[in-house]
Structure formats: C-alpha cells, structure tokens
Amino acid sequence: MSTYAVESFVSRTLELLQEERKAEIEETRAWQQNLSLKNLQQKGVCLLKLQIGSQRTGMHGRLLVAFEPRKSIGPPVLPSNSFGPGDIVGLFESEGCSQPSQLCSGVVTHVTQVSITVAFDDTQDGVSLESDGLYNIMKLANDVTYKRLTRALNSLNVYRNGPAAHLISVLFGTLEWFNSGLDDSQKEAVSFALSQKDVAIIHGPPGTGKTTTVVEVILQAVKQGQKVLCCAPSNVAVDNLVERLAKCKAKVLRLGHPARLLESVQKHSLDAVIAQSDNSNIIADVRKDMDKVLSQMKKAYDKGQRSSLRREIGELRKELKSREQMAITQILKKATVILATNTGATDDGPLKYLPSEHFDLVVIDECAQALESSCWIALLKGHKCILAGDYKQLPPTIKSQNAAAKGLSVSLMERLIQKYGDSVVRMLTTQYRMNSAIMQWASEQMYQGKLTAHPSVEKHLLRDLAGVADLEETSTPLLLIDTAGCGLNEMEDTDEQSKGNQGEVDIVALHVKALAEAGVQAKDIAVIAPYNLQVDLLRQKLSNEHPDLEIRSVDGFQGREKEAVLLSLVRSNRKGEVGFLAEDRRLNVAVTRARRQLMVVCDSQTVRNHDFLKSLIDYMSKHGEVRTAFEYLEDLVPENYSRNHKDEPANVKESSSKPKVKKQQSKTEQSKEKNVSKNKGERDCQAAASDTHELSSKTASDFHKTKAADQTESQMIKEEIRQQLLVFLGDENKKELLFPASLSSHERLLVHQLSEELGLSHVSRGVAKQRHITVSKQVPGPAEPAETPFKEPAESTKPEIRTNEEVLEKEPDRHPPKPALDFKSLHLERMRREQEKRAGKNLTLLSRHCVALFFTGKGKMKAGAVDVAAAATAHDDFDALIDAVVKADSVCAFVKCKASVLTLGQLCLYCNRQYCLSHHIPEVHGCGDKAKAQARMRISKEGVLYAGSGQKDKSMDPNKKAYLQRKLDSKLKDMASQRKTKSKDKEH
Ligand SMILES: Nc1ncnc2c1ncn2[C@@H]1O[C@H](COP(=O)(O)OP(=O)(O)OP(=O)(O)O)[C@@H](O)[C@H]1O
Ligand SMILES: [Zn+2]
Numbered sequence: 003m004s005t006y007a008v009e010s011f012v013s014r015t016l017e018l019l020q021e022e023r024k025a026e027i028e029e030t031r032a033w034q035q036n037l038s039l040k041n042l043q044q045k046g047v048c049l050l051k052l053q054i055g056s057q058r059t060g061m062h063g064r065l066l067v068a069f070e071p072r073k074s075i076g077p078p079v080l081p082s083n084s085f086g087p088g089d090i091v092g093l094f095e096s097e098g099c100s101q102p103s104q105l106c107s108g109v110v111t112h113v114t115q116v117s118i119t120v121a122f123d124d125t126q127d128g129v130s131l132e133s134d135g136l137y138n139i140m141k142l143a144n145d146v147t148y149k150r151l152t153r154a155l156n157s158l159n160v161y162r163n164g165p166a167a168h169l170i171s172v173l174f175g176t177l178e179w180f181n182s183g184l185d186d187s188q189k190e191a192v193s194f195a196l197s198q199k200d201v202a203i204i205h206g207p208p209g210t211g212k213t214t215t216v217v218e219v220i221l222q223a224v225k226q227g228q229k230v231l232c233c234a235p236s237n238v239a240v241d242n243l244v245e246r247l248a249k250c251k252a253k254v255l256r257l258g259h260p261a262r263l264l265e266s267v268q269k270h271s272l273d274a275v276i277a278q279s280d281n282s283n284i285i286a287d288v289r290k291d292m293d294k295v296l297s298q299m300k301k302a303y304d305k306g307q308r309s310s311l312r313r314e315i316g317e318l319r320k321e322l323k324s325r326e327q328m329a330i331t332q333i334l335k336k337a338t339v340i341l342a343t344n345t346g347a348t349d350d351g352p353l354k355y356l357p358s359e360h361f362d363l364v365v366i367d368e369c370a371q372a373l374e375s376s377c378w379i380a381l382l383k384g385h386k387c388i389l390a391g392d393y394k395q396l397p398p399t400i401k402s403q404n405a406a407a408k409g410l411s412v413s414l415m416e417r418l419i420q421k422y423g424d425s426v427v428r429m430l431t432t433q434y435r436m437n438s439a440i441m442q443w444a445s446e447q448m449y450q451g452k453l454t455a456h457p458s459v460e461k462h463l464l465r466d467l468a469g470v471a472d473l474e475e476t477s478t479p480l481l482l483i484d485t486a487g488c489g490l491n492e493m494e495d496t497d498e499q500s501k502g503n504q505g506e507v508d509i510v511a512l513h514v515k516a517l518a519e520a521g522v523q524a525k526d527i528a529v530i531a532p533y534n535l536q537v538d539l540l541r542q543k544l545s546n547e548h549p550d551l552e553i554r555s556v557d558g559f560q561g562r563e564k565e566a567v568l569l570s571l572v573r574s575n576r577k578g579e580v581g582f583l584a585e586d587r588r589l590n591v592a593v594t595r596a597r598r599q600l601m602v603v604c605d606s607q608t609v610r611n612h613d614f615l616k617s618l619i620d621y622m623s624k625h626g627e628v629r630t631a632f633e634y635l636e637d638l639v640p641e642n643y644s645r646n647h648k649d650e651p652a653n654v655k656e657s658s659s660k661p662k663v664k665k666q667q668s669k670t671e672q673s674k675e676k677n678v679s680k681n682k683g684e685r686d687c688q689a690a691a692s693d694t695h696e697l698s699s700k701t702a703s704d705f706h707k708t709k710a711a712d713q714t715e716s717q718m719i720k721e722e723i724r725q726q727l728l729v730f731l732g733d734e735n736k737k738e739l740l741f742p743a744s745l746s747s748h749e750r751l752l753v754h755q756l757s758e759e760l761g762l763s764h765v766s767r768g769v770a771k772q773r774h775i776t777v778s779k780q781v782p783g784p785a786e787p788a789e790t791p792f793k794e795p796a797e798s799t800k801p802e803i804r805t806n807e808e809v810l811e812k813e814p815d816r817h818p819p820k821p822a823l824d825f826k827s828l829h830l831e832r833m834r835r836e837q838e839k840r841a842g843k844n845l846t847l848l849s850r851h852c853v854a855l856f857f858t859g860k861g862k863m864k865a866g867a868v869d870v871a872a873a874a875t876a877h878d879d880f881d882a883l884i885d886a887v888v889k890a891d892s893v894c895a896f897v898k899c900k901a902s903v904l905t906l907g908q909l910c911l912y913c914n915r916q917y918c919l920s921h922h923i924p925e926v927h928g929c930g931d932k933a934k935a936q937a938r939m940r941i942s943k944e945g946v947l948y949a950g951s952g953q954k955d956k957s958m959d960p961n962k963k964a965y966l967q968r969k970l971d972s973k974l975k976d977m978a979s980q981r982k983t984k985s986k987d988k989e990h
C-alpha cells in the first residue's frame with residue numbers, strides 16, 4: 003500500500019533524522035573534548051561529585067541507585083540540569099580532575115531537585131558501588147530514540163493491510179476515492195471526518211453536495227471495516243442515502259416500516275431481507291406448525307389433550323420468537339451500514355438485538371434540522387459521530403414558541419459549533435446549483451463569502467435550457483419586481499394569522515406566463531412564499547393552468563431546487579412590519595432554491611425595514627434587474643379599467659373563512675379598511691397614487707408620492723404631457739417627439755395613453771433603464787427597427803361587449819389616423835384571403851384576429867419581456883411563419899396528431915415537415931440533435947455578432963419562433979376567456 007507520498011516522506015525524513023543524529027553526536031564529542039567537567043555541569047549535561055543516597059532492586063532485577071549532592075557541601079540541591087527519565091547516562095568515578103573512566107552506563111528513572119535515580123542492569127555489568135564513594139554522572143548520546151524513529155519509518159514504508167492502513171491513506175491524503183469527482187473541499191471534509199477521533203461536522207451550504215460527501219465518508223469507513231449507523235430526520239433523506247449507498251455496492255439495511263419507504267428502497271428493508279434469508283423457510287415452517295396445532299386445538303374436546311396442545315403451542319411460539327430473533331440478528335450483523343430515521347434508530351426496534359458495542363460510527367445527515375434529543379437516540383450507539391447539515395437553514399419546526407425560544411430549536415450541530423468553533427467543522431465550499439449571481443448574496447451574508455459556483459453552473463441561465471428562447475426574461479439570474487407605491491397591500495387571514503397579497507399573486511402569474519411563453523417548462527418553475535395563505539392564493543390562481551408548477555411554502559421547499567424560483571414576500575403595510583420574514587434562515591432557504599433565476603416580488607418599502615431583507619433588496623438592485631410593479635400593472639390596467647369586476651377563478655370560496663378574498667368595494671370603503679384584499683379593479687395606478695404609502699425608494703419614481711397632494715401632482719404631469727403632445731401635433735415640421743428614458747414607468751404609461759387618445763403612434767424603444775418612447779404622426783414602416791407599440795387593440799380598454807365580427811369591423815376605427823396599409827398589412831390581407839379559401843370561416847376569423855394582435859399587440863411583450871432584437875425580428879419571423887403556412891399541408895406530421903397546421907403550422911427546417919404548435923419544436927418530434935448541432939454551429943460562427951446588433955438572419959432561432967407562437971397562443975386564449983367573461987357579464 004506504500005504510495006509515492008509515503009515513500010518520499012519516509013526517505014526524506016530518514017535523511018533529515020540522520021543529519022540530526024550526526025549533529026547531536028558531534029556536539030557531545032566536541033563538548034567532552036573541549037570543555038572542563040565544570041563547564042559541562044554548567045551546560046546541564048553533567049552532575050559532579052554525587053554520593054549514593056540509597057540503593058534497591060527494582061523490576062527485572064535492576065539496581066536502582068539514587069544519587070544526591072554531597073551533604074557536606076552547601077545545601078543538598080542538585081545544580082540545574084537537563085536530565086530526565088529515559089536519558090542514558092555514564093557513571094564515572096569522581097577523582098579530582100584527571101581523565102575519568104566510565105564505570106558503567108544506566109538509564110535515568112527519576113529526577114527530583116535533590117536526587118537523581120539511575121537504573122543499572124545488574125546482571126550485565128555486575129556493578130557494585132561503594133556507598134561512600136563520589137561519582138560523576140554524564141549524559142551519553144542516546145541512539146535509542148533514533149533507532150525507534152528509524153524503525154517506525156521503515157515499517158510505515160512497507161505497511162500493508164494492517165489496522166492502520168486506512169489511517170495512513172487518510173493522513174497522507176492518498177485515499178482511494180470511491181467517487182473520484184469529489185471537489186477539494188469535499189475531499190478535505192471526508193479526510194477530516196475520517197481522522198477525527200470523536201466528532202466531525204460537515205457543514206454543507208445549499209447545493210454543495212453534502213449527501214455526496216456523506217456517502218463517501220460512509221464508504222471509506224466501511225472499507226476500514228467499521229460498522230456504521232446512519233440516520234437523518236426524515237424518511238426522504240434516509241431513502242436518498244440508501245439509494246446512493248446501494249448504488250455503490252454497500253451492504254445497506256434500511257430499518258423502518260416498509261410502507262413508508264420509497265419503492266426503490268424497499269428491497270433493502272429488514273422485512274424484505276428476512277424474506278429472502280435462509281431462515282425464512284424455517285420460520286415459515288414453524289408458523290405452519292403453529293397453525294396446525296391451533297386447528298387441532300379447536301377440534302379437541304379432551305381436557306388433557308387440550309392442555310398438551312396448549313403447551314405445544316407455547317413451545318412453538320418460543321421457537322418462532324427465537325428463530326426470528328436469530329434471523330434478524332444475523333442480518334443486522336451482516337450489514338455494514340444500517341440506516342433509519344433518527345427516531346427509527348430506537349431500542350424498541352430491531353437494534354435491540356445488537357450488542358451495545360456493535361457500531362463504530364454514527365452518521366447523522368440533515369442534522370441541523372433535527373431536534374438534538376432525536377440525535378441522541380442514534381448517538382448513544384456509537385463511539386464516534388459525524389454530523390452533516392447546514393445550520394444556516396431552517397431548524398426543526400417547533401410548535402411551542404416558548405420552548406423554541408428557550409433552546410429546544412437549537413440543533414446539536416449548532417450547539418457544537420458554538421462550543422468548539424471551527425476545530426470540529428469542515429465546510430463544503432463549491433456549490434453545484436446556483437448561478438453565481440444568485441449564490442453571492444447568500445455566500446456573503448451566511449457563509450463568510452466562502453462559496454464559489456462550480457463552472458458548470460456559474461453562469462447558467464434559463465435561456466440555456468433546451469427549448470427556451472433567448473429573451474430578456476430568460477437572461478437575467480436576478481429579477482426584483484418592486485411593488486413599492488403600487489398599493490398592493492397585504493391582507494390577513496384572521497383565523498390563521500397568515501398573510502396574503504393578491505397583487506403579488508397577479509405579478510407572479512404574469513411572470514410565470516412570461517416564462518412559460520419563453521419556453522420554460524412549468525415543472526422547472528417553483529413559486530414559493532413564506533405564508534400559507536399566499537400559497538393558497540397562488541395555487542388558486544395558477545394550479546389549474548399549470549399543474550406541473552410547484553407552489554409551496556418556503557419551509558416546505560427546503561432541501562429542494564428548481565431552475566426558476568419565484569418568491570413572493572407578501573408583506574406590504576404602512577407600519578413596515580415583516581413578521582416572520584425576519585427569520586434570516588428562512589430568507590436564506592428561499593433564495594438558495596433557485597438554479598438559474600430568482601425572481602422576487604416584494605414591497606421594498608416594507609421589507610427594507612429589516613436589515614437582512616434590506617441587504618437582499620440592495621444586492622438585487624445592484625446586481626440584478628429591477629422593475630417596478632407598475633410595468634406589470636400596465637398589463638393589468640386596461641382590463642381593470644374596462645370592467646367593474648373581473649370574476650375571480652371559480653374555485654375561490656367566498657363563504658369559507660379562508661382565504662378572505664373580498665369582492666369589489668368602493669374606494670371610500672376601502673380606504674377605511676386596513677388589510678383588505680384589493681381586487682383588480684382597484685389596483686390601478688390611480689389607486690397607487692392615492693395610496694398612503696411613504697415613498698423614497700429609487701425604484702418608485704418621485705412621482706408616485708403620497709396622498710391627495712400627489713394625485714394633483716399626477717394630474718399636473720398628465721396635463722403637461724398632454725400639452726407637449728398637442729404642441730407636437732400642431733407642429734407640421736416635427737415628425738417625431740422623443741420622451742427620455744428618465745421617465746418613470748407611470749409617466750411612460752401616461753405618454754402611451756395620451757398618445758393613443760390623440761391618435762398618435764407611440765413606440766417604446768430600448769429595454770430596462772434605456773427605455774424611452776418615440777411619438778410620431780406616422781405608423782412606422784416595415785424597415786423601422788425595435789418597435790413595440792404600447793397597447794393591444796383597445797378592445798380591452800372599452801367596456802362594451804362585442805362579438806368577434808364586431809371586433810374585426812371596428813378594428814380600424816380604433817387607430818384613427820393611421821395611413822394606408824403598409825406592406826405587411828397587405829401581405830397579411832392576402833394571407834387572410836388565401837386562408838378563407840381553404841379553411842372554415844371561424845378559423846379565418848381566429849387567424850385574422852391573431853394576425854391583428856400580432857401586429858398591434860406587442861405592447862404586452864413590451865413589459866420587459868422582449869429585448870430589442872426580438873422585437874425587431876418579430877416581423878421577419880412573422881413573414882417566415884406565413885410563408886410556411888402557405889406551403890402547408892393540412893395536418894401535423896407528428897405521429898397520431900390530427901391538429902390542423904393550416905393557420906399556425908410550422909415547418910421544421912431539419913426534416914422539412916409541417917407540425918402543429920405542440921410538435922413543431924425539433925426536440926419534440928425528433929430533430930433535437932440536428933437543431934442543437936445547428937445552434938452550436940451558429941453560435942460558434944456568429945455568436946458575438948448577435949449581441950445587440952438586432953439583425954438576425956431570417957432562419958431565426960427555433961426557440962424564439964416557438965416563443966412567438968406560444969405568445970400568440972396564449973394571447974388567443976386570453977382573448978377567448980375575456981370574451982367568455984364578457985358574455986357572462988352581459989347575461990347578468
Ligand atoms: N464533486 C461534484 N462534482 C459535480 N457535481 C457534484 C459534486 N458534488 C455534488 N454534485 C452535484 O450537486 C448536486 C447536489 O449534491 P448532493 O445531492 O450530494 O447534495 P445534497 O446534500 O442533496 O444537497 P445540498 O448540498 O443542497 O444539501 C447533485 O446534483 C450532485 O450531482
Ligand atoms: Zn423535424
């Protein structure tokens with residue numbers, strides 16, 4: 003087993019020791035030659051003129067002689083010296099200063115201030131000392147130690163398979179890793195844990211591969227011949243370990259009720275193993291015998307016969323019990339790793355059959371989430387423990403606040419770290435989950451800035467996922483949507499003391515929609531909130547439409563991860579109360595669930611009252627993208643204006659006590675009441691402006707100040723904008739009016755609304771902070787880049803109800819002074835006629851409708867959803883789409899799919915077939931590899947050129963195409979449902 007590391011250590015150390023030995027000998031020789039005895043005594047290596055105090059025989063017949071200073075000279079104290087037990091000394095007759103001759107040598111056994119005792123090997127030297135003589139004792143160079151050191155090193159060099167074999171590999175860092183992919187911090191933690199005598203803590207921050215590390219530790223311990231008991235507080239965590247250990251061929255045994263185990267784990271359960279053991283037949287036989295006797299007993303009427311049968315049953319019962327015990331004990335002893343939940347490791351269970359010294363090592367995973375007392379169930383069974391977990395995440399749930407406050411929630415891990423500090427801990431520092439932008443805040447706030455993101459995740463974004471379009475929405479790891487000043491107040495469920503926030507629900511829903519449209523799958527998205535009421539509200543809003551979307555409380559999502567995590571912080575109130583958001587570990591858990599994107603919606607005004615929350619807001623403001631919720635409200639506002647009331651989803655129970663979603667109220671009523679849910683109709687910007695929120699955040703503009711004063715300010719600004727627009731309208735020389743990027747989003751909204759009113763064309767350009775509006779008197783031509791007309795057809799801003807036909811007929815009226823149709827419109831018109839020829843009338847209407855939408859309705863995309871390039875290419879893409887439609891076969895080429903591809907089919911460039919919206923993505927119908935290869939080629943060819951140039955080739959990214967189509971899809975769906983709502987309204 004000798005390795006290079008050991009060999010080189012040994013040969014180098016031997017050399018050095020030899021050098022040291024030489025120096026020692028040289029020094030002794032030089033002293034003896036050059037120094038007088040007196041000088042030697044001053045150096046402490048010689049004691050002169052001693053007399054014998056006592057003599058006796060010690061162990062092994064050695065002669066023990068105590069030497070003392072001569073009594074006649076001064077006080078009887080030895081001069082200071084360097085003699086100590088084990089030193090080899092020479093004994094000399096003290097005859098003045100002449101050349102002394104050595105009488106014999108011995109070993110010092112004891113030194114005090116007044117005497118030095120030396121053991122002489124009586125048998126060897128035949129020493130006999132005159133009790134009245136005077137002696138000198140001199141230290142001799144001692145090669146015993148040297149010899150021992152040398153021997154140990156040589157043994158180390160050739161050591162094989164002994165009990166220290168594993169220790170050698172640990173201490174020389176030459177462990178043969180079961181998992182060779184471990185990173186440095188993981189290896190360090192494994193070595194540390196193995197070499198600690200009593201306790202080692204593996205601190206695993208989110209995503210750092212704690213379980214991977216624990217598995218390696220266990221495998222190494224098993225290789226050393228140790229018996230391991232491995233526990234975790236939850237069945238899920240234990241099963242996870244069982245699966246991974248079993249994969250590495252460890253002999254694992256899982257205790258616990260089979261019904262609670264994962265299916266894949268059941269074959270490792272005690273019951274399953276017993277059933278397969280040799281003993282199982284015998285046990286079955288005994289059972290059969292018992293049944294036989296029992297049935298005999300039923301038939302037996304004779305008293306004597308019955309009692310003998312009863313005795314027989316008693317015997318059989320005993321036998322059964324002992325055989326079962328034996329079988330269990332055998333199985334338990336054979337297993338190298340026994341796994342159970344903390345409480346499952348109880349002595350009431352099978353473990354009682356094992357001797358108390360059975361386990362060498364107890365490992366507890368997720369230790370920071372276990373009550374310390376539950377850890378002791380397992381800990382009492384081993385000599386040594388290794389604890390793994392992250393005490394910076396949430397501790398075990400404890401119902402009694404009092405008990406928690408008094409320390410019940412302090413985990414063993416936390417307590418040990420407080421007591422022993424870093425000396426018992428190794429932290430894993432490479433994390434494999436989060437984009438580094440998501441990681442950094444938690445790293446700094448919770449983990450002393452020690453985390454680094456593994457290169458495989460460091461820069462990963464949603465857009466890198468298969469099938470996801472490259473949009474602004476999918477290119478940012480951090481997105482903060484700030485509702486400050488928007489009046490999206492929290493509400494309370496008085497029964498449960500829980501909190502909700504309908505406004506945040508709506509904003510989350512918009513972001514989910516945006517992500518879904520961008521191609522992010524619902525199963526890759528989690529929506530989390532700290533409050534159960536909010537979780538309920540979110541589910542009501544989102545679960546029907548996205549069954550795969552995970553919507554959970556923060557606490558319930560601990561230990562999990564998703565590509566995108568949308569976090570609603572809920573709290574929004576004038577008092578700045580943050581309630582149990584104030585638990586830092588809860589926020590840490592929430593933030594660190596996200597792999598590629600963390601979106602936080604919150605009222606920064608409220609939450610920044612708490613330092614830790616504020617640090618997150620500040621961090622996200624600095625390193626992420628920030629939007630004010632107004633940008634999202636822009637999307638909601640038209641609907642809200644248009645109808646008095648939009649029906650909540652049917653599954654809202656009005657009468658039930660929770661959640662209390664209040665229906666439409668008058669503004670006065672509403673202002674009287676606190677903590678009342680605002681429904682959509684009230685959640686417009688006017689409401690926001692009249693809200694009594696204190697404002698100072700940079701995310702909300704100065705404009706959204708407080709109360710009535712600000713409402714007039716709002717009016718003034720509106721007037722000012724109107725004046726500017728009117729002046730522009732009157733000036734024949736001016737073709738364009740530019741509103742700068744410094745406008746707040748609310749002001750932008752006003753510009754759009756007023757332009758619309760005045761029949762001007764209004765276009766947003768640029769994204770995020772560069773966003774500005776160009777108002778012009780003409781409809782931009784096809785060559786015009788980067789246009790994003792603000793609103794969809796005014797349909798939704800007007801309350802009256804119309805049929806499809808009406809919509810189409812009235813369409814032109816709502817964009818009054820638009821000049822003649824441009825090329826695209828002509829093209830579309832031609833398209834429409836073509837389609838009418840082919841398809842039924844309804845279909846045509848639909849398609850025409852969506853064409854119109856596509857053309858005028860990009861305002862929705864504007865809400866931060868689409869980057870300039872995407873908007874610029876929208877037209878080209880649409881042409882491509884249309885071309886494909888013209889060529890279309892009528893049915894999707896995907897096996898068994900009957901969907902028509904006349905209107906919205908899509909040609910796959912790789913296989914040259916036409917597919918419906920659900921199947922056109924190359925990955926879906928089997929051209930994924932070709933598409934990827936193509937994408938790689940393109941990226942390597944022109945990747946750099948793409949950035950910001952806005953001009954892509956016509957064969958655009960299939961993901962983006964898909965995105966545009968989904969956009970269309972969802973728009974159509976929206977419109978359909980709006981129409982439904984309207985016709986319902988009409989009925990009332
Ligand atoms: N050394 C490594 N190299 C590459 N990937 C790793 C490494 N260690 C862990 N991972 C990956 O990181 C992820 C989390 O690892 P693991 O399951 O061991 O951690 P966990 O204990 O479940 O999670 P956490 O660290 O959040 O507690 C897994 O996808 C795993 O494959
Ligand atoms: Zn194809």
Ligand SMILES: [Zn+2]
Pocket residue numbers: 894895896899900901917918919920921
């Ligand atoms: Zn299809």
